[in-house]
Amino acid sequence: MSVDQYFTPENQSLVKTYLTQEIYDSLKGVKTKDVGYDVDIAIQTCKDNQDSGVGIYAGDEDSYFALAPIFDPIIDAYHGGYSKDAKHKSDMDPSHLKGSEEKVDDFVISTRIRVGRNIRGYGLSPGISREQRSELEKLLTNALTKLTGDLSGKYFPLLGMSETDRIKLVEDHFLFKKGDRFLESCGANRDWPEGRGIFHNDKKTFLVWINEEDQLRIISMQSGGDFVEIFDRLGRGIKAIEASIKATADKVYMFNDHHGFIHSCPTNLGTGMRASVHIKLPKLSADKDKFYKTCADLKLQPRGVHGEHSESKGGIYDVSNKHRIGYTEVELVQTLIDGVSKLIALEKAL
Ligand code: ADP
Numbered sequence: 001m002s003v004d005q006y007f008t009p010e011n012q013s014l015v016k017t018y019l020t021q022e023i024y025d026s027l028k029g030v031k032t033k034d035v036g037y038d039v040d041i042a043i044q045t046c047k048d049n050q051d052s053g054v055g056i057y058a059g060d061e062d063s064y065f066a067l068a069p070i071f072d073p074i075i076d077a078y079h080g081g082y083s084k085d086a087k088h089k090s091d092m093d094p095s096h097l098k099g100s101e102e103k104v105d106d107f108v109i110s111t112r113i114r115v116g117r118n119i120r121g122y123g124l125s126p127g128i129s130r131e132q133r134s135e136l137e138k139l140l141t142n143a144l145t146k147l148t149g150d151l152s153g154k155y156f157p158l159l160g161m162s163e164t165d166r167i168k169l170v171e172d173h174f175l176f177k178k179g180d181r182f183l184e185s186c187g188a189n190r191d192w193p194e195g196r197g198i199f200h201n202d203k204k205t206f207l208v209w210i211n212e213e214d215q216l217r218i219i220s221m222q223s224g225g226d227f228v229e230i231f232d233r234l235g236r237g238i239k240a241i242e243a244s245i246k247a248t249a250d251k252v253y254m255f256n257d258h259h260g261f262i263h264s265c266p267t268n269l270g271t272g273m274r275a276s277v278h279i280k281l282p283k284l285s286a287d288k289d290k291f292y293k294t295c296a297d298l299k300l301q302p303r304g305v306h307g308e309h310s311e312s313k314g315g316i317y318d319v320s321n322k323h324r325i326g327y328t329e330v331e332l333v334q335t336l337i338d339g340v341s342k343l344i345a346l347e348k349a350l
């Protein structure tokens with residue numbers, strides 16, 4: 001089968017760039033160990049969505065090994081250079097962060113730092129079975145009940161949540177929407193909304209998404225730009241959840257020293273960390289192409305006010321680090337802090 005048949009001439013995805021006929025043929029008949037995933041299922045999202053930027057998801061932890069010939073070049077290209085023998089590095093120490101030279105609170109409305117995590121022994125969202133997803137929801141929500149102090153909170157399953165409550169949580173930027181067409185194609189939306197939900201503390205500054213694009217999205221967020229406080233809360237939350245799933249279910253996060261923390265999308269490997277600000281840059285963003293180029297030069301990625309594939313509003317953008325692997329968590333947050341300072345200086349100059 002010719003691999004070219006899957007892509008239109010307009011398709012500019014990393015899959016189209018790196019899935020040569022030779023690699024495609026070498027992967028025919030290869031099935032992954034945990035969920036029996038193969039290259040055709042992995043790139044279904046790209047076949048269905050010719051405007052994909054990346055175009056591939058993993059169905060289980062083994063996908064990154066069994067389908068390495070296509071994942072490796074895509075990981076290297078997306079994360080700005082990450083060779084097959086590179087080692088993941090980590091630094092979650094908030095004291096290593098250097099503050100911004102600018103008064104960020106005049107421009108930064110809110111700051112959110114998130115990581116994804118997945119539990120070894122279960123399929124990833126695109127490949128997990130209905131039974132496993134429900135079992136995982138029970139395991140994770142039980143582990144979350146053990147959290148204490150400012151991490152303690154309550155779990156709200158999507159199944160049975162009133163539409164009014166759901167819409168309010170989404171509009172207030174706390175809850176995820178149903179997976180987009182890219183996630184639909186890779187199977188991450190199967191059985192929606194069963195097994196999905198949100199855990200959060202009273203102040204909604206520490207939140208955990210269950211079984212969205214990844215099995216866990218661990219989030220720390222608040223108004224303003226206190227990066228250190230938000231980063232510190234996130235680090236404590238990641239550790240507390242890891243300890244609780246070990247104590248209550250003898251489970252660990254999917255991790256290896258090359259890919260770092262395993263995620264369903266290769267764009268989230270390594271730290272899985274996206275540190276973002278909602279920032280008001282009406283003048284700088286007036287020329288959208290120039291603004292996007294300025295962000296790219298600062299290793300930042302602009303998104304709309306409701307996240308990926310959404311629109312900005314009144315010159316307010318979600319601006320975050322683009323890369324996730326090959327850098328420590330401190331380096332990624334520092335990239336955002338330094339980039340925000342630069343964007344504010346440019347906005348003020350206008
Ligand atoms: P993710 O960050 O988990 O990849 P999205 O880009 O879809 O997912 O964003 C998820 C939600 O988080 C969206 O509602 C988005 O508005 C919200 N969000 C992201 N960054 C911020 C921020 N700095 N302040 C407030 N909400 C934010």
Ligand code: DAR
Nearest residue numbers: 052053054055056182265267
């Ligand atoms: N739209 C898909 C997703 C890429 C990264 N975003 C994620 N994982 N939510 C693409 O292939 O462009």
